[in-house]
Amino acid sequence: xxxxxxxxxxxxALLRKRGIKDExxxxxxxxxxxxxxxxxxxxxxxxxxxxxxxxxxxxxxxxYTVAFQTEKLQAxxxxxxxxxxxGSGYQAAILAxxxxxxxxxxxxxxxxxxxxxxxEKLGYHVASRCGDGTVGWSEYAPYNxxxxxxxxxxxxxxxxxxxxDGGRIVIPVGDLDTQSIRIIRKVGDRYESVDARGFKFVxxxxxxxxxxx
Ligand code: SAM
Numbered sequence: 576x577x578x579x580x581x582x583x584x585x586x587x588a589l590l591r592k593r594g595i596k597d598e599x600x601x602x603x604x605x606x607x608x609x610x611x612x613x614x615x616x617x618x619x620x621x622x623x624x625x626x627x628x629x630x631x632x633x634x635x636x637x638x639y640t641v642a643f644q645t646e647k648l649q650a651x652x653x654x655x656x657x658x659x660x661x662g663s664g665y666q667a668a669i670l671a672x673x674x675x676x677x678x679x680x681x682x683x684x685x686x687x688x689x690x691x692x693x694x695e696k697l698g699y700h701v702a703s704r705c706g707d708g709t710v711g712w713s714e715y716a717p718y719n720x721x722x723x724x725x726x727x728x729x730x731x732x733x734x735x736x737x738x739x740d741g742g743r744i745v746i747p748v749g750d751l752d753t754q755s756i757r758i759i760r761k762v763g764d765r766y767e768s769v770d771a772r773g774f775k776f777v778x779x780x781x782x783x784x785x786x787x788x
């Protein structure tokens with residue numbers, strides 16, 4: 576057994592302890608090699624329960640945050656999921672490992688290209704593009720789930736418009752210091768939402784995000 580397998584098991588034990596229950600999701604955490612998605616300087620810390628730096632001053636989110644957001648998405652096999660904020664590609668790999676059809680958008684070209692190459696190399700089939708994710712990806716809408724991995728001042732209307740009936744958006748909303756993760760469910764013409772407090776993300780920059788409008 577390799578050292579990383581031990582560390583991955585410890586990470587999963589911690590996620591269970593913190594309340595993550597979805598077995599499909601925990602199995603994906605078992606199978607995705609997080610050490611592949613961090614910078615070489617941080618490989619030793621790949622399984623710490625903390626966010627780590629990636630290029631362009633961005634981060635790969637903390638494992639608990641990835642697990643929490645993904646569990647709230649209630650994605651299953653064949654769910655069509657849009658991710659805004661590809662970053663390292665780790666979240667996209669977790670969703671692909673769960674059997675979701677994944678579409679992901681990143682605003683930094685370098686991050687987009689690196690993640691695309693890595694996901695291909697690891698055999699994950701993920702549709703990715705570089706651009707402003709605050710306007711969504713209308714070509715493939717509607718989505719069963721939309722997960723946003725950067726913090727928005729408010730929920731971008733195009734994302735609400737691109738959600739399928741019964742689908743969910745999981746998005747951090749707040750000011751630049753702290754945010755709540757908002758879980759929105761579309762039920763017919765209505766949107767039901769609940770907030771979970773106490774998270775911290777990098778900002779969502781774009782037309783319908785910070786620096787927009
Ligand atoms: N999901 C990522 C992972 O698994 O590594 C975490 C990414 S990081 C917390 C958030 C990402 O959102 C950053 O890479 C940032 O460049 C990106 N981002 C911010 N605003 C964006 C936008 N309008 N469209 C697409 N990506 C955006």
